[in-house]
Amino acid sequence: AQTVTQSQPEMSVQEAETVTLSCTYDTSENNYYLFWYKQPPSRQMILVIRQEAYKQQNATENRFSVNFQKAAKSFSLKISDSQLGDTAMYFCAFTPYNTDKLIFGTGTRLQVFP
Amino acid sequence: DTAVSQTPKYLVTQMGNDKSIKCEQNLGHDTMYWYKQDSKKFLKIMFSYNNKELIINETVPNRFSPKSPDKAHLNLHINSLELGDSAVYFCASSQQRTSGNTIYFGEGSWLTVV
Numbered sequence: 362a363q364t365v366t367q368s369q370p371e372m373s374v375q376e377a378e379t380v381t382l383s384c385t386y387d388t389s390e391n392n393y394y395l396f397w398y399k400q401p402p403s404r405q406m407i408l409v410i411r412q413e414a415y416k417q418q419n420a421t422e423n424r425f426s427v428n429f430q431k432a433a434k435s436f437s438l439k440i441s442d443s444q445l446g447d448t449a450m451y452f453c454a455f456t457p458y459n460t461d462k463l464i465f466g467t468g469t470r471l472q473v474f475p
Numbered sequence: 476d477t478a479v480s481q482t483p484k485y486l487v488t489q490m491g492n493d494k495s496i497k498c499e500q501n502l503g504h505d506t507m508y509w510y511k512q513d514s515k516k517f518l519k520i521m522f523s524y525n526n527k528e529l530i531i532n533e534t535v536p537n538r539f540s541p542k543s544p545d546k547a548h549l550n551l552h553i554n555s556l557e558l559g560d561s562a563v564y565f566c567a568s569s570q571q572r573t574s575g576n577t578i579y580f581g582e583g584s585w586l587t588v589v
Contacts, residue, residue: 393574394574398580400516403582404563404582404585405580405581405582405583406518406565406567406580406583408577408578408579411575411577413575450516452518456574457574458575459574460574461506461523461569461571461574461576462520462523462531462533463510463518463578465517465518465519467515467516468516
């Protein structure tokens with residue numbers, strides 16, 4: 362079975378600091394995609410960043426970057442210079458190469474303090 | 476303009492009732508989805524449609540019946556509502572049924588069954 366595990370139910374960080382959210386996944390596939398989605402209190406699911414498994418270079422989007430370790434099946438999200446607006450649930454998700462179905466982890470609630 | 480819009484955003488109803496949630500996307504996408512987020516925030520796919528054709532049905536009870544009158548709309552009808560149906564239901568869309576495509580989510584419809 363393909364699963365996504367987020368071992369940190371809650372995290373907190375002070376404004377302007379850096380925080381890393383963990384994600385591991387289990388699959389026998391060699392090609393797939395990984396995502397981080399953000400769900401603020403408004404509930405809207407917003408794509409933060411996407412990584413293609415066959416690309417060794419870690420994806421970055423402004424203050425957001427990932428550490429993708431394919432052999433370890435690890436996909437952590439680093440948020441630099443945290444802002445109050447980063448407060449949200451963060452979901453790690455996985456899509457096998459031959460489907461468009463997103464498989465989500467259980468989420469990490471991130472609180473950014475002033 | 477909202478890319479993926481759902482109505483209603485909030486719905487409180489009694490057990491045994493039948494209700495519908497409507498979804499429309501104005502992105503010109505071919506593929507639409509319904510995801511369910513339970514009380515523990517766990518997100519799971521329910522259905523996907525591609526150009527009005529059902530593609531994914533994730534062992535959802537047949538009380539749930541999606542209908543896609545055209546590729547811009549995907550409605551969800553639920554018969555004989557049960558307490559366990561209480562959840563947030565997200566509609567989503569993507570350009571094609573291709574792994575790795577960005578999936579755009581609506582704001583969710585919060586269903587409470589009493």
